[in-house]
């Protein structure tokens with residue numbers, strides 16, 4: 001035995017085509033001669049398909065010692081040791097001093113299994129419709145691998161076949177299949193001759209081959225579509241439904257199969273394996289995305305909102321969007337922000353129609369009990385602003401605009417005159433007179449002189465006849481004296 005690992009032409013072809021390691025004349029890795037457990041003359045097991053068989057140093061010694069073994073002797077299954085391919089591949093790599101991970105081993109095993117299948121079966125691809133879809137699901141028509149594996153499906157039993165009516169009846173739905181002989185080894189729904197769906201197969205190899213076939217036909221993987229897809233169907237109304245992988249929301253109102261929830265429509269969700277379905281009619285909150293039944297949702301301007309995102313307004317007698325709502329304490333209702341005026345003094349809102357502009361540019365509710373109309377038509381709040389009542393106008397004014405009169409009343413300064421002593425009186429007060437010299441005085445403090453002048457009593461002398469004369473005008477005084485006799 002030389003230091004080359006030898007293998008059958010089948011195994012050599014596997015390594016050449018699938019692993020990319022070329023071997024010449026069945027020779028492969030150079031073996032580590034010091035390794036006690038190396039194996040050689042590797043072949044596919046003849047009596048257990050998929051397994052590998054080989055010789056160890058021991059079995060070689062037992063059956064073939066001292067001889068150049070013939071091909072028949074070497075590959076006679078009776079003399080050979082059988083093992084799972086994973087174990088064998090691991091040992092091959094170990095014997096040749098190479099490290100390899102479990103994942104790499106698993107990958108090689110998978111390739112080996114595919115390789116074995118490929119070498120002995122004929123694959124047929126097809127896209128079928130109608131009753132052929134039902135046939136392709138039947139368990140009795142599905143291919144079984146040598147390892148006993150077949151396609152998984154919840155709809156392969158005889159009793160389940162009526163679940164498939166949706167697929168059978170609608171021409172928009174077809175089934176891509178991969179057959180081994182006359183048995184189905186892999187299948188995939190095809191929608192609208194545009195999309196292929198999840199692929200079911202007896203093994204990865206079958207799935208890969210069918211997917212490659214569907215892609216070569218120009219179909220796209222519907223499970224990788226990032227956008228909303230809805231396929232219009234002829235009929236969606238059934239008693240039973242299949243478990244649908246991708247377009248499992250049936251919009252009963254629009255007769256469509258969707259990969260999204262068609263909010264606001266009657267929806268049947270087909271994700272049950274027993275033919276049943278879930279029926280509901282959900283709405284999505286426009287604001288927060290919450291999904292709720294119609295009873296939990298409120299329609300505002302054609303959009304749906306959850307109870308968190310809207311609020312009832314007694315004013316409009318309908319719901320409004322919460323982010324656009326302003327609570328009015330004075331009206332005890334929510335108002336839409338467009339209709340609401342902020343009243344800064346009350347930290348409250350009122351309806352625009354009830355808002356009264358105050359003298360300072362702020363607003364108040366027109367039913368505010370403290371709202372006062374001032375003498376000039378301005379408004380103020382009596383508990384906020386400093387106001388003074390003016391008897392002569394029977395109205396209020398801002399305190400800063402009024403002055404106190406000599407008699408304790410209040411009036412606007414512009415309506416007043418200043419008296420000689422610095423106190424104030426209303427212009428036009430019957431008790432106030434303007435003296436000849438322009439000074440205002442209370443009438444009771446003045447006299448009218450003989451010559452018709454109004455003057456302060458203190459500035460005058462009373463004449464004998466009871467009339468008055470200014471005492472500060474000496475000329476007038478002298479003339480008068482001649483005729484006057486003091487009492």
Ligand SMILES: [Zn+2]
Pocket residue numbers: 285286287288289290305306307308309
């Ligand atoms: Zn919401």
